[in-house]
Amino acid sequence: MSQDDPPSSLDEEGRASIARMFSGCAEVVGVDHVASVIAGGPTHSGDSQLVAYIGLEPSGKAHLAYILLADTIRNMLDEGVNVIILLADWHAWVNDKFDRDMDKITLAGEYMTEVFRALLGNPEEGEGSGQLRFLSASELMDSGKYWERVLHCSKNMSLSRVRRTFSIMGRDEDSSDHDLAAFYYPAMQAADIFELEVDIAFGGMDQRKAHMYMRDVADKYGWTKATCIHTPMLSGLKGTGGRMDSFDHKMSKSHPGNAILLHDSPESLREKMGEAFLEVGNPDSPVFEIARHIVLPKSGSIQVNPNPEYGEPSIWGDLQSFIDAVADGSVHPLDAKMAVADGLAEALAPVAEHFADKPELLSEMNQLTNSQ
Secondary structure: OEEOOOOOOOOHHHHHHHHHHOOOOOEEEOOHHHHHHHOOOOOOOOOOOOEEEEEEOOOEEOEOHHHHHHHHHHHHHHOOOEEEEEEOHHHHHHOOHHHHOHHHHHHHHHHHHHHHHHHHOOOOEOOOOOOEEEEEHHHHOOOOOHHHHHHHHHOOOOHHHHHOOHHHHOOOOOOOOOOHHHHHHHHHHHHHHHHOOOOEEEEEHHHHHHHHHHHHHHHHHOOOOOEEEEEOOOEOOOOOOOEOOOEEOOHHHHOOOOOOEOOOOHHHHHHHHHOOOOOOOOOOOHHHHHHHHHHHHHHOOEEEOOOHHHOOOEEEOOHHHHHHHHHOOOOOHHHHHHHHHHHHHHHHHHHHHHHHOOHHHHHHHHHHOOOO
16 A cells, blocks of 8 residues: 555554555555544544545446445445545536436436445444445535535636546546536535545545645645545456446446456356456456455455366465466466456355345346346
């Protein structure tokens, strides 16, 4: 984990708390704010309660990287942080999700709420220590100060500076000169953080530019700069370098096999993993990434069960040994893929169980995203 070094004034437990809180993050920026709160300083809101937030567009079916976000949320809840999941409905509208149909976006937000309840085991909800909150951007925007903050976050920011953040929306820099609303998106995301008086802003590494934009705004006005934490990005199944992106209703038609959905059946997981890219010996291959970030943390081991005529079952407790076994021929690449697929099926079982009690919601999402 790349992390600013917490102030040496923190005691051992304080430093250990930060390490637990941000375990698994690819990057931590500005850890000094959280460290100061743990040392007895004020939070962004002025009280003693650390608040974290992630903003997510309700844009489609949840994919595997949501597990990384949920694991980060769990780590913070366990350390007494209050975590807000902002259902960024108006942000999704600006980003043309579901053809800007707010009823569909709202349904996707309800679905997303249940996804995180499933991944987190229905944690206690509320505004207190170690509790989870769901809030829509529509609710947040009712504040009389919100749009004032958006204007502050827009002032003196050049168009070229804003363009450089467009990757947070899955757009390139030249994609939105015809769409003025898109230029407000980064300012809205920064305003969310200040309006919610957030101490920790988090998301995948793809959100880094938005968070750095927010920190630039805070510098201009002397506002509190939230600590920013970023989880790793999972590669798409077709190869390294590409992202396992948000699997929305548009992408599902053009890249149906590039992402693993949280609702994939064990059979579908085996099919997708069987076709996934695996470069022998390369730890950044998608199959090995999934083993590193999902299967090993959840199961503690990878269990390989080849057909008896091709070898004996084996169990691997660390990633490098598993990679080496595939490289030296001890484990066939296809058997390795099936082992990871079976580990994923185990990790996703709680999601299937949760939505078994909400078949109508999942059915509506399937219709909305044109998937089964």
